[in-house]
Amino acid sequence: xxxxxxxxxxxxxxxxxxxxxxxxxxxxxxxxxxxxxxxxxxxxxxxxxxxxxxxxxxxxxxxxxxxxxxxxxxxxxxxxxxxxxxxxxxxxxxxxxxxxxxxxxxxxxxxxxxxxxxxxxxxxxxxxxxxxxxxxxxxxxxxxxxxxxxxxxxxxxxxxxxxxxxxxxxxxxxxxxxxxxxxxxxxxxxxxxxxxxxxxxxxxxxxxxxxxxxxxxxxxxxxxxxxxxxxxxxxxxxxxxxxxxxxxxxxxxxxxxxxxxxxxxxxxxxxxxxxxxxxxxxxxxxxxxxxxxxxxxxxxxxxxxxxxxxxxxxxxxxxxxxxxxxxxxxxxxxxxxxxxxxxxxxxxxxxxxxxxxxxxxxxxxxxxxxxxxxxxxxxxxxxxxxxxxxxxxxxxxxxxxxxxxxxxxxxxxxxxxxxxxxxxxx
Numbered sequence: 001x002x003x004x005x006x007x008x009x010x011x012x013x014x015x016x017x018x019x020x021x022x023x024x025x026x027x028x029x030x031x032x033x034x035x036x037x038x039x040x041x042x043x044x045x046x047x048x049x050x051x052x053x054x055x056x057x058x059x060x061x062x063x064x065x066x067x068x069x070x071x072x073x074x075x076x077x078x079x080x081x082x083x084x085x086x087x088x089x090x091x092x093x094x095x096x097x098x099x100x101x102x103x104x105x106x107x108x109x110x111x112x113x114x115x116x117x118x119x120x121x122x123x124x125x126x127x128x129x130x131x132x133x134x135x136x137x138x139x140x141x142x143x144x145x146x147x148x149x150x151x152x153x154x155x156x157x158x159x160x161x162x163x164x165x166x167x168x169x170x171x172x173x174x175x176x177x178x179x180x181x182x183x184x185x186x187x188x189x190x191x192x193x194x195x196x197x198x199x200x201x202x203x204x205x206x207x208x209x210x211x212x213x214x215x216x217x218x219x220x221x222x223x224x225x226x227x228x229x230x231x232x233x234x235x236x237x238x239x240x241x242x243x244x245x246x247x248x249x250x251x252x253x254x255x256x257x258x259x260x261x262x263x264x265x266x267x268x269x270x271x272x273x274x275x276x277x278x279x280x281x282x283x284x285x286x287x288x289x290x291x292x293x294x295x296x297x298x299x300x301x302x303x304x305x306x307x308x309x310x311x312x313x314x315x316x317x318x319x320x321x322x323x324x325x326x327x328x329x330x331x332x333x334x335x336x337x338x339x340x341x342x343x344x345x346x347x348x349x350x351x352x353x354x355x356x357x358x359x360x361x362x363x364x365x366x367x368x369x370x371x372x373x374x375x376x377x378x379x380x381x382x383x384x385x386x387x388x389x390x391x392x393x394x395x396x397x398x399x400x401x402x403x404x405x406x407x408x409x410x411x412x413x414x415x416x417x418x419x420x421x422x423x424x425x426x
Contacts (some may be wrong), residue, residue: 006065006153009257016086016359017271024047027218032272033129035060035061035062035128035129035355036052036059036060036061036062036129036130036131036132036133036353037059037061037062037064037119037127037129037131037132037133037137038061038062038063038133038135039064039109039112039119039132039133039134039136039286040064040065040134040135040136040137040139040318040320041063041065041067041070041093041104041135042070042135042136042318042319042342043073043137043339043342043346044133044135044137044317044318044319044321044342044346045063045065045133045136045317045318045319045344046063046065046070046093046096046408047342047343047346047347047408048133048135048317048345048346048349048350048353049061049063049097049153050096050100050102050346050408050409051101051318051346051349051350052102052353052354053097053100053101053102053353054116054350055350055354058354059103059130059131059254059255059353060103061102061103062096062102062103062104062105062127063102063103063105064094064105064107064108064109064121064127065093065102065104065105065106066106066107066122067106068093068094068106068107069090069091069092069158070090070091070092070096071089071090071156071157071158072089072403072406072407073156073339074339074373074403075088075089075158075400075403076089076161077130077193077196077375078154078165078375078400079158079161079190080161080165080196080200081195081196081199081378082202083378083379085419085425088416088419090158091408091412092109093106093151094295095203095412096408096409096412104412105121105125107121107122107123107125108121108122108123108286109121109122109136109286110286111286111287111288111289112132112134112286112287112288112289112312113221113289114288114289114290114292114314115253115289115290117129117130117132117250117313119132119286130313130357131313131314131315131353131356131357131393132313132314132315133314133315133316133317133349133353134285134286134300134314134315134316134317135306135316135317135318135319135320136283136284136285136286137318137358138283138297138298138299138319138320138337139156139280139281139282139283139284140154140156140278140279140280140281141278141279141280141281141282141297142277142315142420143279143280145204145245145246145247145248146246146247146248147248147249148224148277149248150250151248151249151250151275152184152247152248152275152276152277152368153167153274153275153276153277154276154277154278155189155193155276155278156304163315164197164274164276167181167211167273167316168197168200168201168204168205170407171200171201171205171273172202172204174358175204178188178206179204179205179206179273180205180206180207180208180270180271180272180273181197181201181205181206181207181208181272181273181274181275181276182207182208182209182210182253182270182272182274182275182276182277183197183207183208183209183210183275183276183278184210184245184275184276184277184278185210185211185277185278185279185280186210186211186213186216186217186239186241187213187216187217187218187219187278187279187373188217188220188326188372189278190209190211190216191209191216191217191228191277191374191376192280192374192376193230193276193278194207194209194232194235194237195228195231195232195235195237195375195377195380195405196375196377196378197235197239197276198232198235199235199377199378205273206236206237206238207235207237207238208237208238208240208270208272209232209238209239209240210240210243210245210253210255210356211239211240211241211242211243212242212243212244212245213241213242213277214241214242214260215241216228216229216232216241217255217373218237219336220372220374221371221372221384223382223384223389223391224372224374224382224383224384227374227376227382227391228374228382231376231377231382233378235377240255240257242257242258242259242260242417243255243256243258243278244256244257244258244259246267246335248275250269251271251272251273252269252270252271252272253269253270253272253275254267254268254269255267255268255270256268257389281297281319281337282297282298283297283298283299283300283319283320284298285298285300287321292308292309292310292311293309293310293365294322295322295334295415299319299320299321299322299334299337300316300320300321300322301322302315302316302321302322302323302324302364304323304324304364305349305352305362305363305365306321306323306345306365307352307356307362312356313356315349315352315353317342317345317346317349318337318341318342319337319342319344321335322334323335323345325367334369335367338367339369339406343406344365344367344368344381345365347363348363348365349397351363369385370385370386371383371384371385371388373385373395373398373399373402373403375399376415379393379396380392380393380395380396380399381395381396382395383395383398383399383402400420404416404417404420405409
């Protein structure tokens with residue numbers, strides 16, 4: 001029998017708050033006065049936990065995340081190309097949270113009872129909370145395209161990187177005429193990935209970048225868009241705009257194109273050795289009872305202070321949060337779903353959680369657009385922001401340094417900086 005008050009076997013909990021005593025049910029983590037439970041350990045969730053941990057006399061904090069490692073997604077391209085190592089961009093949660101007074105429970109939340117202020121996990125736990133943070137992020141959206149979920153790769157995890165590396169190695173070892181890799185979606189992820197794949201393929205495969213809209217990077221700065229277009233051209237990446245994916249097979253794509261100036265669409269089938277899907281995102285939060293208002297992408301509608309509409313004890317952060325942008329418009333406009341927004345939301349949310357527990361007024365979140373950085377292949381990048389416009393190797397180095405300061409926690413930043421310095425000296 002599990003010792004009284006401790007977390008039962010199964011997905012583990014780590015940290016001083018994970019073993020709160022005082023409940024006879026071993027499958028229930030007891031409520032602690034003022035406890036904050038954070039669901040999801042991505043940018044929004046982890047950085048909120050770290051911001052809370054930095055506050056003096058912070059409330060007990062429990063972070064619930066099923067993965068054992070945090071993945072710093074903006075540098076995942078450098079892991080794919082071998083320019084960075086996995087420990088640098090994917091540190092373990094127990095290492096990041098050690099000694100910070102934040103408990104980590106390795107489990108997945110399946111249902112949240114908003115009225116009773118408790119949540120339920122995949123392992124059968126029932127966990128009460130005083131303040132709840134929902135930070136489960138977003139997943140790839142296949143838009144119901146037949147075969148997309150079964151026959152495509154994503155680019156959001158270490159396993160995705162490993163599968164892509166294995167595919168590239170196979171193409172290099174077994175060269176055949178007209179081998180083709182397709183990337184669906186010409187947003188930032190698709191463009192960055194297409195450049196990196198073209199460098200890594202080194203002529204063993206042609207890279208196709210497929211976009212349903214009329215241009216690549218429709219929301220990016222004009223300078224970055226032009227630099228991206230030039231980078232794709234230098235690498236012989238074929239950009240197909242006005243092109244919709246109708247179906248994905250094991251070794252083929254069925255496309256529909258709307259050539260500008262042509263009255264009718266044209267269908268085309270192309271052979272592929274691999275497809276990476278980056279064409280959109282959709283949020284799938286845990287089941288909320290009662291249901292909460294959301295937008296067309298599944299994001300939860302929030303107040304400017306990041307609280308969930310109609311539920312002042314619940315807060316939402318990161319990709320899952322539909323936060324008003326504050327810009328005058330006929331209809332509501334939401335902030336973009338980027339890591340930059342989540343970085344900035346975390347300290348504001350941490351302060352608001354403490355204000356909320358004390359019964360104090362909450363502060364609205366105000367986003368400060370710091371610019372945009374894009375990786376464009378090995379050793380190249382483009383960036384705009386803070387009065388700076390730059391592309392090439394110098395932008396690549398500045399991008400790395402910029403993200404170094406955004407890695408989670410000063411101890412990890414120092415370890416990574418020491419590793420980069422050692423590499424530079426050798």
